[in-house]
Amino acid sequence: MDPILLLKALILGIVEGLTEFLPISSTGHLIIVGSLLDYTDEQSKVFKIVIQLGAILAVCWHFRERIGQALGGLASDPVQQRFASLLLVGFMPAAVLGVLFHSTIKTYLFNPITVALALIGGGLLILYIEKRASQPRVQTVDDMGWKDALKVGFAQSIAMFPGVSRSGATIMGGLMFGLSRKAATEFSFFLAIPTMFAATVYDVAKNWQLLHLEDLPVFSVGFVASFIAAMLTVKALLRFISNHTFIGFAWYRIVFGCVVLLTAWTGAVQWQAG
Numbered sequence: 001m002d003p004i005l006l007l008k009a010l011i012l013g014i015v016e017g018l019t020e021f022l023p024i025s026s027t028g029h030l031i032i033v034g035s036l037l038d039y040t041d042e043q044s045k046v047f048k049i050v051i052q053l054g055a056i057l058a059v060c061w062h063f064r065e066r067i068g069q070a071l072g073g074l075a076s077d078p079v080q081q082r083f084a085s086l087l088l089v090g091f092m093p094a095a096v097l098g099v100l101f102h103s104t105i106k107t108y109l110f111n112p113i114t115v116a117l118a119l120i121g122g123g124l125l126i127l128y129i130e131k132r133a134s135q136p137r138v139q140t141v142d143d144m145g146w147k148d149a150l151k152v153g154f155a156q157s158i159a160m161f162p163g164v165s166r167s168g169a170t171i172m173g174g175l176m177f178g179l180s181r182k183a184a185t186e187f188s189f190f191l192a193i194p195t196m197f198a199a200t201v202y203d204v205a206k207n208w209q210l211l212h213l214e215d216l217p218v219f220s221v222g223f224v225a226s227f228i229a230a231m232l233t234v235k236a237l238l239r240f241i242s243n244h245t246f247i248g249f250a251w252y253r254i255v256f257g258c259v260v261l262l263t264a265w266t267g268a269v270q271w272q273a274g
Contacts, residue, residue: 006221008037013051013222017229020055021189021237023126023168023249024256028115031162032260035112035272043218046210049203050219054226056196059189062234067193079142089146090153090187091194097157098199105160112271116260118163123253129172130245136180141187144179151177152187156195163257166192171246181241189234 015033019026030048034040039047060067073080138144155173159166167188174184204211263269 005039005218008039009047009218009222010225011037012039012047013054013225014229016048016051016222017055017058017226017231018233020052020226020230021059021167021192021233023122023165023171023246024253025115025119025122025159025163025165025168026052026055027110028119028163028165031110031115031273032112032271036269038272040272042210043212043215046204046207046215047219047222049200049207051222051226052196053200054223055230056192056200058227058230059192059234062231063189066190083142086141086144086146086149086187087190087194090149090156090191091198093150093153094157094160094195095198098160098202101160102202105162110162111273112260113264114161115163116257116264118161119253119257119260122164122168123250123257126168126172126246126250126253129176130247130250133175133245134178136175136183137178138183139180140183141190144183144187148174148177148179149187152179152184152191156191166195168246168249185237185241 012030012033015029016026019029034044034048070080070083074084138148152170152173155169155177156166158164159169170188170191171181171184174187175181179187260269260271264271
């Protein structure tokens, strides 16, 4: 096995795990870093699906007790039934719009330039939302209503555009719609589980012919790296939100996006589509 390819898998797995649940766009970072590493071939498409699965399994592990309670109480516990219904309502907009526009978006928008523009635009939006932040009316996930879940679900669907950030759209959308930072962040994590599992199954079904046994070492390295990095990131983010805003992430997005545009304009980097 090519050690250089394994190193690329390790780097991209870490990038996925670190960025999947931060409001900075994991897809955007994978497109940009993948282009820098010259890893944009057919194998890379399936690889990115595999490492995304590693990240979402990390969230499942972190919230395993809450997920176990929800699954165990679906048949008889009204609280858990309500929680499951909120996730279903929040999941539906991305599910419907994803089936309709997924292929078109991947064909035309998965490139570093559109990602850079989305990073900058999303950063500016985060600054705006943080500036106008008001007293939240929803303190915990259990206090949410179906309208809150639906609004956050539509915010999540915007993240089909690479560079927007699924977690950024759901967390910022939650803040804008009256959720507390804790409620918005935790609901973003929970909503990621059905959304990302569905996206993974959909992508695998469309690209199953690209799966090859000889790629297992590369995929394994990326999967494990993504899982570990995501576990560390989720824990750190939940501690971070207790007394910090997301303004730092906004400025990171803006600076990173500007760097990509500047290198493309000057020709310093020959960016490739992801």
